[in-house]
Amino acid sequence: MATALPASHSAYEYFCGVSEINENMRGIRQKLLFLYIVKEMLLYFFVCFLFLFFIFFVNNILLLAEDVLSKQAPFKDVALLMLYSLPAVIANAAPFAALIGTLMGIGRFVSDLEFLSMNALGISPRFLMVPVLLVGLLVSIVSFFTNDVLLPASAVNFRRVYWNIATSTPALELASYSVKRNRNAVVVTGLIKDGRIHNLLIVDKNADKAFRILGTQTAEIEKSDDPSIVMSLKMMHPHLLILDSSDKKKYDAVNGEAVTYNVLAKSIRSSYFNSIGPSEMSSFDLYKDIKEKQTQDEDKRILNLYWMEFHKKFSIPFGAFFFVLLAFAISSAGKVHNQGAGFFLGLLIAVAYWALFMGGQTLCLRLNWNGTSAMWVPNIMVFAASVVLLGKKLFR
Structure with missing residues (x-):
């Protein structure tokens, strides 16, 4: 049934109005889809984060039980030690949780044919990648803040509490x-x-x-x-x-x-308070310390180790971004078809990445390998693999 045009409007104005309404509706749908993907990615990230957090935290408890609890240290101080060890646990767990969570989340989208439906409706892979990468960037920033601000502060308090335990429990x-x-x-x-x-x-x-x-x-x-x-x-x-x-x-x-x-x-006492290492400094303080050591003609090996720790403060937190990119690339290539496959594949990649990272750190410590390269090679390899897997999908 034909619709009569209002007498006061031309046909051109009418169709322009319809086009504007369609554009507004399209923008609303894209916004809803964007928020939906972000919500799902964050949900799977938090689930995986709790899983990894529990593993790392239990490992810390076992170490404390062996070193402190077994020697009848005060429970209050032991609880404080656990509290001050949380930033290190969070900083280590977050990037790997981003990897596994993204693989599981996109695995669900693939298994439920949601991504296929979105592509059939004309939604490009580039649009789908934006909210996923945004979650990875958010996790990286939070992880960096934890590693660079909370970790140095907690390290000082950890030493103080451990000193109190040592003075009250001589056997420690x-x-x-x-x-x-x-x-x-x-x-x-x-x-x-x-x-x-x-x-x-x-x-x-x-x-x-x-x-x-x-x-x-x-x-x-x-x-x-x-x-x-x-x-x-x-x-x-x-x-x-x-x-x-x-x-x-x-x-x-x-x-x-x-x-x-x-x-x-x-x-x-000096071993507790006068020997703060580079891993316990903020990136700003560590950078100033490196520049000061360079003016004092410090040993090159020591400087290399300090540069390694400096770049480590960036490479691990922002590894979450590269992990998310890799997870999206793997899923887009059709390598993950369900959540279970994403979970186990994520664990395998996390283990391989950590082995490569620790291997580079060992080469730096023992063979004086370049500290900057040692810390960034794993992320570069992850990024290269992501680009290869994504291929032409980025340009569709």
Whole structure:
């Protein structure tokens, strides 16, 4: 049935109005579709993030249980340690959650034929890729903020709480069959059980810079009421050997019934508060530190390690963006047909990426490989694979 045109409007104006309405409707539909894809991607990201967060967090709990809880440290301080370890867990879990979540989400779109329906309606792959990449960029920014702002702050608090535990739980500073070094001494321990050390050797220097070697078969770990003393080692039947630094032929040997060796707080405090490494700095502070070391002609190997840590602060968080791009490329190439396949494929890619990343870091540490390259090669490989898989889809 034909529709009569209003007398006051020309045919041209009428069809222009209809065209404008169609354009507005199209814009509304695209907006709804955009938000729908973003919502689905975020949903799958959060599900995968909780899964990976649980794994990393449980791993931290097991490590704390071995080092701290097993030595009867205060539960309140242990809970604070767990709290301050959360930024590291979040920073590591987020990029891989973006990868697995995107593969699972797009896998559902493919299995439910939603992407096929969208393509049939004339929606280009480039439009579908925009909300997916936007989610990846958002995850990268949040992960970078966590890694660059929250992690350094939590590292300082972690050290402070750990110091409080160490001073309240003397046994925490010692471990069975280990070598502990502080500013003034080296402590070698055998089996530690029930507050007793079996076979203990201490090497330090006296006021005259002479080496002292103090050893015993049995020593008890005692807590001191003096805040300047972390712990006291009550040694039974000790043997002391003093070596004269000026004359190697001279030495003194002393045997005794018992002796108490006090571990001073100032001798180990520096290991908690004065040795903040590059991984615990913000990117801005680390960059300033690198520039300062360059003016001081610092060793090239040290500078390379610092540059590695600097680029690591960017490569891991923004790896989420490259992961999402790869996940979209794999799904667009028809390699993922359901959520289960996306989940297992995501895990395999995450393991391969982490192995490549850690391998590059090891080469940097041991063979002085370029730190910048070591941190960015995995992301470059992920990006290259994404471009190859996407192919002509980007230009349709």
